[in-house]
Amino acid sequence: xxxxxxxxxxxxxxxxxxxxxxxxxxxxxxxxxxxxxxxxxxxxxxxxxxxxxxxxxxxxxxxxxxxxxxxxxxxxxxxxxxxxxxxxxxxxxxxxxxxxxxxxxxxxxxxxxxxxxxxxxxxxxxxxxxxxxxxxxxxxxxxxxxxxxxxxxxxxxxxxxxxxxxxxxxxxxxxxxxxxxxxxxxxxxxxxxxxxxxxxxxxxxxxxxxxxxxxxxxxxxxxxxxxxxxxxxxxxxxxxxxxxxxxxxxxxxxxxxxxxxxxxxxxxxxxxxxxxxxxxxxxxxxxxxxxxxxxxxxxxxxxxxxxxxxxxxxxxxxxxxxxxxxxxxxxxxxxxxxxxxxxxxxxxxxxxxxxxxxxxxxxxxxxxxxxxxxxxxxxxxxxxxxxxxxxxxxxxxxxxxxx
Amino acid sequence: xxxxxxxxxxxxxxxxxxxxxxxxxxxxxxxxxxxxxxxxxxxxxxxxxxxxxxxxxxxxxxxxxxxxxxxxxxxxxxxxxxxxxxxxxxxxxxxxxxxxxxxxxxxxxxxxxxxxxxxxxxxxxxxxxxxxxxxxxxxxxxxxxxxxxxxxxxxxxxxxxxxxxxxxxxxxxxxxxxxxxxxxxxxxxxxxxxxxxxxxxxxxxxxxxxxxxxxxxxxxx
Ligand code: HEM
Ligand code: SF4
Ligand code: SF4
Numbered sequence: 001x002x003x004x005x006x007x008x009x010x011x012x013x014x015x016x017x018x019x020x021x022x023x024x025x026x027x028x029x030x031x032x033x034x035x036x037x038x039x040x041x042x043x044x045x046x047x048x049x050x051x052x053x054x055x056x057x058x059x060x061x062x063x064x065x066x067x068x069x070x071x072x073x074x075x076x077x078x079x080x081x082x083x084x085x086x087x088x089x090x091x092x093x094x095x096x097x098x099x100x101x102x103x104x105x106x107x108x109x110x111x112x113x114x115x116x117x118x119x120x121x122x123x124x125x126x127x128x129x130x131x132x133x134x135x136x137x138x139x140x141x142x143x144x145x146x147x148x149x150x151x152x153x154x155x156x157x158x159x160x161x162x163x164x165x166x167x168x169x170x171x172x173x174x175x176x177x178x179x180x181x182x183x184x185x186x187x188x189x190x191x192x193x194x195x196x197x198x199x200x201x202x203x204x205x206x207x208x209x210x211x212x213x214x215x216x217x218x219x220x221x222x223x224x225x226x227x228x229x230x231x232x233x234x235x236x237x238x239x240x241x242x243x244x245x246x247x248x249x250x251x252x253x254x255x256x257x258x259x260x261x262x263x264x265x266x267x268x269x270x271x272x273x274x275x276x277x278x279x280x281x282x283x284x285x286x287x288x289x290x291x292x293x294x295x296x297x298x299x300x301x302x303x304x305x306x307x308x309x310x311x312x313x314x315x316x317x318x319x320x321x322x323x324x325x326x327x328x329x330x331x332x333x334x335x336x337x338x339x340x341x342x343x344x345x346x347x348x349x350x351x352x353x354x355x356x357x358x359x360x361x362x363x364x365x366x367x368x369x370x371x372x373x374x375x376x377x378x379x380x381x382x383x384x385x386x387x388x389x390x391x392x393x394x395x396x397x398x399x400x401x402x403x
Numbered sequence: 404x405x406x407x408x409x410x411x412x413x414x415x416x417x418x419x420x421x422x423x424x425x426x427x428x429x430x431x432x433x434x435x436x437x438x439x440x441x442x443x444x445x446x447x448x449x450x451x452x453x454x455x456x457x458x459x460x461x462x463x464x465x466x467x468x469x470x471x472x473x474x475x476x477x478x479x480x481x482x483x484x485x486x487x488x489x490x491x492x493x494x495x496x497x498x499x500x501x502x503x504x505x506x507x508x509x510x511x512x513x514x515x516x517x518x519x520x521x522x523x524x525x526x527x528x529x530x531x532x533x534x535x536x537x538x539x540x541x542x543x544x545x546x547x548x549x550x551x552x553x554x555x556x557x558x559x560x561x562x563x564x565x566x567x568x569x570x571x572x573x574x575x576x577x578x579x580x581x582x583x584x585x586x587x588x589x590x591x592x593x594x595x596x597x598x599x600x601x602x603x604x605x606x607x608x609x610x611x612x613x614x615x616x617x618x619x620x621x622x623x624x
Contacts, residue, residue, distance in 0.1 A: 258565055269550060269574075278449055281456035285443045293443065301441070308550075309574035335575065344572040352578050353439040364579070368586035375590055379597045385510055386601065 020073055023250075027079050030251045031086070038089035045085045045122055052118055059084075062115040069317055070242050071264045076249075083248040084115075088122030090244065091154040093146050093187055096129045097180045098171050098207045098216055099160030103198040104130050106234035114321035116237045126154065136175045147190050155244070156191035158184070158201040161208055162222040165215030184223060193253055194219065194227045197240060199336055202229035202260070209342035218339075220260060228253050229260040231312075233336035238317045239265040259339065261311065270307035270333045273315035276300065294330060304349040305332025312337040407620040412613050414485050420476050421614055427469045428588060434462040435585055463551070466544045473537055487521045492534075494520035494527035501525065526598075529591070536587045542567060543581040550574055 049059055063081040067074065096104075107120050108131075125131065126146035127139075134142050146154060160180075163170035168181035188194045196219050199205040207216035220227040230239050243262050246254040254262040271277065279285070280299040287293060287302060299305070310333050318325040327333055335345035347354060354363050413421075441455050480489045495501050497517075501524040506512040508525065516524060546568045549561015561568075571577045603610040613619045 258569060268553065272553070281454075281459075282449045282452035283441055283444045283454035284449060284452070285441065287443055292445065298443075302443070306575060309578065335573075338573045338575070339569075340572060341575075344575045351439065352575050353582050355579060364583050364586065368589065371586070371590055372593065375593050379593065382510070383597070383601070386605070389510060 020075065024075055024079070026251075027076070027249045030249060031079065031082055033251075034086050034089075034248055038086060039091065039124070041085075041088045041122065041124075043122075045088065045119065048118055048122060049115070054115060054118065059115055065322075066238070066242060066245065069238060069264070069313070070246060070254075079249055080245055083245045084119055086248050087119050087241070087244060088124055090124065090248070091146065091150040092123050092125050092128075092157055093143065093154050093191070094125055094128040094131075094157045095159070095183065095187060097158065097160030097162050097173075097184065097201065098214070099198065099200045101130055101159070103159050103200075103234045104128075107237050107240070116241050116321070119241055120237060126150070140174050140176065143187070147187065151190050153192055154190075155247075156187050156194045157197055158188075158194065158219050158227075159197045161200040161204045161216040161218060163207065163214035163216045164222050165213070170214040170216075181222065184219060188219070188223060188225055193247065194225065195240070195243065196220070196227045196229045196231075196260075198235050199231045199233045199341070202227070202231040203339040205233060206342055208340065227260055228256060228262065231259075231261055231266070231337040232314075233341075235337075236265075236312075236314065236317055236319060239313070257311070261337070265313050265317075266311045266337060268311065268313070270310045270312055270315055270327070273313065274307055274327055275315065276327060297330075300327060300330075300332035302351060303332050304334075304347060304351055304354075306335035306341075306345045306348075306352070307333040309345070309352070310335040310338055310341075406623040408623045409618050410621050411617060412619040413487070413617045415617065416475075416479055416483075417487055418614055418617055420472055420479075423472055424469070427465050427472065428592070430465045431462060431469065432585060432588065434458050434465070435582075438462060439582060459551075463548055466541070466548065469537075470541050470545070473541060491521040492527050492531050494522045495524045495531075497524060501528075529594070533591055536584055536591070540581060540584045540588070543571070543577045543584070546577050547574065547581065 046056075049056075060077070060081065063077050063084065064074070066084075067076045067080045070076075070080070072080070094104075107117065126149075127143045129139070132139060132142065162168070162180050162184055164181065168179035171180035172178065173180060173183055196202045200207060201219045203218040204212075204216050204221070207214065208218070218227075218229070219225070220229070228243060230243060232239070239262065242265065243254060246252075246262075246264075254264055257263050257266060259266075271280075274280075276297060276299045279297070280301055284296070284298040285293060285302045286298050286300050289303070301308075305327065307327065314325045314333070315327065318328070332349070334348045335341040338344065345352075347356070353365065356362050357364075357367070437458050438455070441458075444452065444454060480487065497519060500516040500519065503512070503514055503516040504524045507515055520527065522530060542564060545557070545560050546564045548557045549559075549564065552558055552561075568574065568577055571580055599611055602608075608619045608621060609616075610619065
């Protein structure tokens with residue numbers, strides 16, 4: 001028995017080792033190919049890191065952390081570093097639709113440089129409405145040139161939902177006043193891959209929240225295409241960087257879940273990684289903001305934490321170079337990586353069981369109690385009438401059979 | 404003088420299932436509502452406590468037990484050669500009988516409906532509804548169990564049910580629907596217990612004891 005297990009373990013280990021060897025070979029081949037194919041970088045990453053004061057050592061540490069986040073074994077550390085150097089050579093067209101630009105802001109605004117942000121800055125962005133200097137017809141010409149120069153080669157990154165109502169006319173862009181739907185259809189049809197940044201482009205987010213007057217939808221839904229969804233409001237830059245690194249290393253997008261989110265980043269729930277989880281299982285909950293539980297860092301379940309319903313890796317990679325993340329800072333997760341979270345996760349600071357229907361106090365439990373009350377009243381009334389009727393008919397106690 | 408004849412109404416397997424379901428559903432109701440509104444306990448060290456963890460384990464255990472009871476009952480209903488088979492759930496299709504039954508229950512008429520099936524017409528409707536409730540609560544429950552574990556059988560079931568999870572609006576929707584159905588069980592139990600008592604009193608056939616002994620007393624003319 002035991003020997004059998006040992007044999008099976010050994011076989012498994014061998015198989016895994018073989019798989020890794022195969023992956024390493026594929027990865028090296030693809031990185032070589034990319035080296036030949038991609039346009040060269042104006043300023044290599046090493047120089048950029050140096051001028052920002054990031055040491056080689058921090059960069060190597062970053063590649064180790066990113067390798068682990070991507071769920072790859074340590075042999076991939078040097079390959080992740082190599083892919084990071086190629087990162088800025090992937091041509092990118094970055095589109096903005098119905099959104100607040102918060103995702104771009106989150107990616108670009110940092111108090112001090114960290115490697116993820118610097119890598120993002122090396123991105124060879126051919127077109128980005130917030131960042132580019134060009135405007136009007138000149139901007140449109142830039143977009144057209146990018147589509148001409150890199151057909152089928154560039155990555156289309158999209159921020160923002162697409163209003164589909166009124167023929168898409170709720171959103172028109174640029175000097176020619178084209179609708180978001182038209183622009184999106186044209187650009188995505190020529191892209192090597194479409195990556196949706198943030199919950200708006202992934203699932204519609206607040207624009208699509210009830211009653212959704214503009215009939216806004218995520219890109220995949222609106223256009224009927226397959227997209228890679230880096231959801232979150234805002235999403236973690238690590239999840240975007242990691243996905244592009246995977247593309248550079250293996251020539252394909254990473255495996256996705258049924259909602260188009262990379263499994264390496266969105267495969268487990270907040271609740272599964274949460275550092276407050278022991279308090280959840282022990283029964284130690286924050287009952288109101290600022291109480292002893294809050295000071296002791298207890299579980300935020302009763303303050304409406306939606307970690308148990310939310311697939312994301314915030315607890316693992318955290319934000320701002322791993323400094324903190326929402327639950328660490330003391331507020332529950334609000335489920336921002338899930339479709340329609342404004343509707344499904346409401347009320348945001350109360351447990352899911354306290355959702356109200358049609359406003360007021362109508363929670364499931366209050367409706368249930370009311371129905372139980374009506375049922376009880378019905379039972380009492382029925383019992384009473386039955387009793388009175390039978391009292392009056394003492395002689396005929398037995399009901400008659402029909403057949 | 405009235406004469407009664409004893410009749411075998413419920414086989415042992417059905418009685419066993421019935422009372423197992425009673426215990427299981429009560430445990431699930433109590434543990435389920437505890438999970439929805441857990442109590443905070445600040446005394447002692449975190450590492451020594453596992454209250455919520457244990458109650459969730461209990462709930463999951465009985466949830467999976469309920470799933471197996473349901474499968475067993477479905478097997479009996481479909482393949483076993485005795486009463487309480489699946490077509491007894493069709494008693495309501497005799498609309499005339501159904502109306503007679505409703506009038507009788509509403510105390511409008513004294514006429515009893517015909518004894519065609521194991522269940523009365525309204526009873527068959529109520530039990531069909533209960534089966535649907537049970538399927539729904541088991542499916543939503545299994546989706547949540549699947550999300551709680553990351554390997555093994557439940558994860559497999561969880562990924563099979565993934566399309567349903569997404570159609571319900573993610574795990575939050577699944578949880579809410581699970582909670583709503585839990586109330587369906589409470590309402591069902593209230594009416595079910597009352598009707599059992601009422602019929603026991605009115606028919607005098609020993610309805611309640613029949614679920615224990617298996618026998619009812621049918622009147623002989
Ligand atoms: C009559 C049957 C059942 C009742 C009354 C019931 C009741 C409940 C309730 C009230 C909740 C809390 C929902 C909330 O937080 O709003 C819950 C949670 C849950 N139930 Fe059930 N349930 C039943 C059957 C099942 C079954 C059959 C399963 C699984 C096979 C199951 C698995 C779960 C799980 C996994 C949770 C979530 C626990 C957690 O993740 O911490 N339940 N149930
Ligand atoms: S704080 Fe939220 S995610 Fe963390 S254990 Fe509690 S419920 Fe789960
Ligand atoms: S903790 Fe939850 S709400 Fe906060 S960013 Fe992560 S997924 Fe979004």
